[in-house]
Amino acid sequence: MKILKDINSKNKNKFGAEILSIGSELLLGNIVNSNSQWIAEQLAILGIPHYRQTVIGDNPKRLKETILEVSNRSEILITTGGLGPTPDDITTKVIADTFNTNLEERSDILFDLKNKLKNKDRNLSESQKKQSLVPKGAEIIKNYSGTAPGIIWSPKDNFTILTFPGVPSELKEMWAKEAVKWLIKNNFSKKIISSKVLHFAGISESLLADKIQHLLKGNNPSVATYASSGEVKVRITAKGHNLEEVNRSIKPIEKELNQITGLKCFGVDNETLEEVVIKLLISRKETIAVAESCTGGGIASQLTKVSGSSKVFYGGVIAYNNLIKQSLLGVPKEMINTHGAVSKQVVEAMASGVQKIFKVNWAITVSGIAGPTGGNNLKPVGLVNFCIKGPKTLFSWEERFGSNRTREDIQKLSVINALDRLRLSIIMGN
Amino acid sequence: MKILKDINSKNKNKFGAEILSIGSELLLGNIVNSNSQWIAEQLAILGIPHYRQTVIGDNPKRLKETILEVSNRSEILITTGGLGPTPDDITTKVIADTFNTNLEERSDILFDLKNKLKNKDRNLSESQKKQSLVPKGAEIIKNYSGTAPGIIWSPKDNFTILTFPGVPSELKEMWAKEAVKWLIKNNFSKKIISSKVLHFAGISESLLADKIQHLLKGNNPSVATYASSGEVKVRITAKGHNLEEVNRSIKPIEKELNQITGLKCFGVDNETLEEVVIKLLISRKETIAVAESCTGGGIASQLTKVSGSSKVFYGGVIAYNNLIKQSLLGVPKEMINTHGAVSKQVVEAMASGVQKIFKVNWAITVSGIAGPTGGNNLKPVGLVNFCIKGPKTLFSWEERFGSNRTREDIQKLSVINALDRLRLSIIMGN
Numbered sequence: 001m002k003i004l005k006d007i008n009s010k011n012k013n014k015f016g017a018e019i020l021s022i023g024s025e026l027l028l029g030n031i032v033n034s035n036s037q038w039i040a041e042q043l044a045i046l047g048i049p050h051y052r053q054t055v056i057g058d059n060p061k062r063l064k065e066t067i068l069e070v071s072n073r074s075e076i077l078i079t080t081g082g083l084g085p086t087p088d089d090i091t092t093k094v095i096a097d098t099f100n101t102n103l104e105e106r107s108d109i110l111f112d113l114k115n116k117l118k119n120k121d122r123n124l125s126e127s128q129k130k131q132s133l134v135p136k137g138a139e140i141i142k143n144y145s146g147t148a149p150g151i152i153w154s155p156k157d158n159f160t161i162l163t164f165p166g167v168p169s170e171l172k173e174m175w176a177k178e179a180v181k182w183l184i185k186n187n188f189s190k191k192i193i194s195s196k197v198l199h200f201a202g203i204s205e206s207l208l209a210d211k212i213q214h215l216l217k218g219n220n221p222s223v224a225t226y227a228s229s230g231e232v233k234v235r236i237t238a239k240g241h242n243l244e245e246v247n248r249s250i251k252p253i254e255k256e257l258n259q260i261t262g263l264k265c266f267g268v269d270n271e272t273l274e275e276v277v278i279k280l281l282i283s284r285k286e287t288i289a290v291a292e293s294c295t296g297g298g299i300a301s302q303l304t305k306v307s308g309s310s311k312v313f314y315g316g317v318i319a320y321n322n323l324i325k326q327s328l329l330g331v332p333k334e335m336i337n338t339h340g341a342v343s344k345q346v347v348e349a350m351a352s353g354v355q356k357i358f359k360v361n362w363a364i365t366v367s368g369i370a371g372p373t374g375g376n377n378l379k380p381v382g383l384v385n386f387c388i389k390g391p392k393t394l395f396s397w398e399e400r401f402g403s404n405r406t407r408e409d410i411q412k413l414s415v416i417n418a419l420d421r422l423r424l425s426i427i428m429g430n
Numbered sequence: 431m432k433i434l435k436d437i438n439s440k441n442k443n444k445f446g447a448e449i450l451s452i453g454s455e456l457l458l459g460n461i462v463n464s465n466s467q468w469i470a471e472q473l474a475i476l477g478i479p480h481y482r483q484t485v486i487g488d489n490p491k492r493l494k495e496t497i498l499e500v501s502n503r504s505e506i507l508i509t510t511g512g513l514g515p516t517p518d519d520i521t522t523k524v525i526a527d528t529f530n531t532n533l534e535e536r537s538d539i540l541f542d543l544k545n546k547l548k549n550k551d552r553n554l555s556e557s558q559k560k561q562s563l564v565p566k567g568a569e570i571i572k573n574y575s576g577t578a579p580g581i582i583w584s585p586k587d588n589f590t591i592l593t594f595p596g597v598p599s600e601l602k603e604m605w606a607k608e609a610v611k612w613l614i615k616n617n618f619s620k621k622i623i624s625s626k627v628l629h630f631a632g633i634s635e636s637l638l639a640d641k642i643q644h645l646l647k648g649n650n651p652s653v654a655t656y657a658s659s660g661e662v663k664v665r666i667t668a669k670g671h672n673l674e675e676v677n678r679s680i681k682p683i684e685k686e687l688n689q690i691t692g693l694k695c696f697g698v699d700n701e702t703l704e705e706v707v708i709k710l711l712i713s714r715k716e717t718i719a720v721a722e723s724c725t726g727g728g729i730a731s732q733l734t735k736v737s738g739s740s741k742v743f744y745g746g747v748i749a750y751n752n753l754i755k756q757s758l759l760g761v762p763k764e765m766i767n768t769h770g771a772v773s774k775q776v777v778e779a780m781a782s783g784v785q786k787i788f789k790v791n792w793a794i795t796v797s798g799i800a801g802p803t804g805g806n807n808l809k810p811v812g813l814v815n816f817c818i819k820g821p822k823t824l825f826s827w828e829e830r831f832g833s834n835r836t837r838e839d840i841q842k843l844s845v846i847n848a849l850d851r852l853r854l855s856i857i858m859g860n
Contacts, residue, residue, distance in 0.1 A: 026467070
């Protein structure tokens with residue numbers, strides 16, 4: 001097998017790896033393509049350039065076309081799916097056909113199949129046998145838990161195909177135990193790519209992008225922003241020869257980002273807002289309880305996702321009905337009648353109530369109109385009142401998330417907003 | 431705009447739709463490509479042939495190459511991603527460049543942007559303004575909740591591009607409110623593929639598959655099972671010339687499935703377990719409250735996702751700390767000491783307490799060990815006690831979800847289990 005030794009010098013026009021996922025179920029939208037995501041991540045870790053992913057159904061003609069295209073522009077093709085025993089599993093056959101090569105039955109695979117299928121004494125069915133056919137000259141990627149093995153095959157110069165089954169657990173095991181070794185041994189793993197993600201709340205993507213414009217123009221490290229509802233992420237990605245070098249180049253960018261954005265950044269990499277809040281409370285030995293109306297337990301539910309939250313989170317009251325706000329939290333009936341349940345006065349009274357009942361240092365309370373009904377001109381859908389009561393401060397505010405938003409969105413934004421303000425309040429020592 | 435009227439006769443060599451997802455985060459494996467899966471599903475529902483999906487990074491050269499390729503083999507290109515305000519959002523510009531067309535600033539988009547960004551009085555930043563540029567002659571796909579609109583543009587005969595943002599909620603809304611209408615009006619929706627999904631709880635995928643083996647072998651309609659944590663889905667898919675024909679062939683299969691599985695099926699298509707529970711309660715004019723320990727507000731949070739839930743859901747107590755179970759719910763201290771907080775006795779006492787405080791017809795309570803710590807041999811991680819107290823019955827049970835499961839899984843399974851048992855209890859009239 002001939003393998004390229006130096007990607008950058010020899011093959012300027014042809015390098016990197018592509019992922020090809022094969023299966024009509026992907027084109028029908030029956031399943032999400034998590035295999036491509038996983039392999040892409042592995043390629044990044046190995047520092048193998050990766051510029052394109054394709055999905056094709058169980059169709060020999062289109063599959064052949066695609067394989068030929070890839071063989072002309074990339075060095076490595078990684079396929080998933082279509083290796084099994086059923087008639088729509090056509091991957092190996094089409095790959096061999098594409099390069100006018102015959103399939104040959106491999107006795108070692110047959111032996112392994114018989115063992116796995118516990119068919120030692122009788123013959124395998126033709127469809128089961130199909131899995132032992134590979135193009136002449138191909139190496140085998142052993143399948144440890146499933147039946148269908150993969151292949152590593154170079155049908156032409158500077159082009160190698162690696163095939164994997166579509167079952168994620170089999171693919172992952174075969175990748176880790178076989179493919180990685182092969183890719184490193186054959187010098188495909190070059191520069192390492194690593195990235196760090198900073199998480200922001202309380203700032204929009206465009207405002208953040210404006211503030212860090214000069215950083216977004218950088219190349220190595222490169223900086224990019226991503227938005228999801230209520231949160232903005234900034235990813236710093238760097239290339240280098242080893243992890244130390246990469247981390248060294250990420251560090252100053254991270255520092256600059258933090259200087260520019262101050263406390264807006266709540267966490268790094270996989271850290272969640274609720275983890276940060278629970279950690280802060282644990283480090284201060286301070287406790288918390290909630291009283292939620294329109295978020296209906298959403299804040300509590302986030303906080304209790306964190307392992308160890310029981311140390312500081314005592315519980316809460318979901319006061320969805322106004323009578324509960326009165327009877328359980330001690331909000332005066334006249335206050336609700338005068339100011340409405342969605343008001344500064346009521347969330348403050350709820351906070352006092354919950355702090356008293358739960359005997360905690362911190363209380364956070366929410367009352368709002370999640371919609372789609374229940375709004376009016378003065379108090380539209382999307383209006384939410386919040387209150388944080390801490391050891392030293394009573395802090396209440398209102399948000400207008402907009403009546404064009406869905407109920408789900410308003411609830412989610414309320415939870416993130418509440419948790420982020422709580423984080424800031426705790427840090428400020430209020 | 432010139433639109434193909436008959437896909438099958440006129441354009442044998444060029445038909446169907448492709449999906450192109452744009453974003454380096456996909457190539458780095460940072461996120462899974464759920465947008466492609468969702469659009470593929472929508473195309474199947476509309477009966478629009480779909481043979482290929484591609485993922486490309488934020489790279490103008492490769493993006494242009496891919497757009498050209500697609501324009502030569504397919505009628506429709508649907509893109510996601512790259513419409514935002516940052517420098518790596520290049521989709522619209524590259525599409526225009528590919529077909530040598532200039533971008534023009536659209537005053538209607540600018541007006542909409544200013545409204546959304548509440549920047550009425552001052553100028554938008556250049557990066558924000560970028561979102562108002564579209565190729566000359568393109569139609570706009572209005573973005574209702576986000577800022578960046580999409581386009582519908584036919585740069586050449588028999589080829590139309592539809593662009594969408596990468597934010598899933600924006601994409602879905604724009605698709606449903608704008609794109610579907612356009613695709614149907616322009617005759618792209620041909621032979622209809624439609625499917626009905628039945629949702630099951632309280633049964634494993636393999637047990638269900640065994641029961642309906644004969645149905646799984648069918649072709650049109652075809653039947654397939656999918657599992658996610660705590661829930662199993664069965665999808666019945668049929669092809670036909672119109673919705674009536676398709677529905678007629680799905681109906682008997684659905685009926686047979688229901689006969690075989692009885693009450694295990696809790697809902698159809700987009701119906702959620704919490705919606706079904708709230709609907710049942712509303713139809714009976716019965717009210718409910720919760721007391722949650724290990725699920726930390728998860729049950730309440732699910733129930734309050736349902737619009738209109740305030741009619742029947744009064745609220746609840748999150749009794750994470752044992753002292754709260756005593757002080758607020760009236761669980762005797764000796765009971766907790768004797769039987770432990772995770773016990774039949776305690777969940778039953780919690781149910782009595784919450785029913786009394788909230789004056790509701792139904793109470794549902796949970797106490798368990800979500801882990802990863804806090805378990806022992808007798809009461810391992812994954813042990814959860816539940817109680818449902820209804821107008822006529824007190825029903826308590828325990829589940830052992832297994833200590834190998836994650837905290838997140840145990841919480842999620844507990845919520846689904848509780849809601850499904852509640853559904854059955856209400857139906858049984860307990």
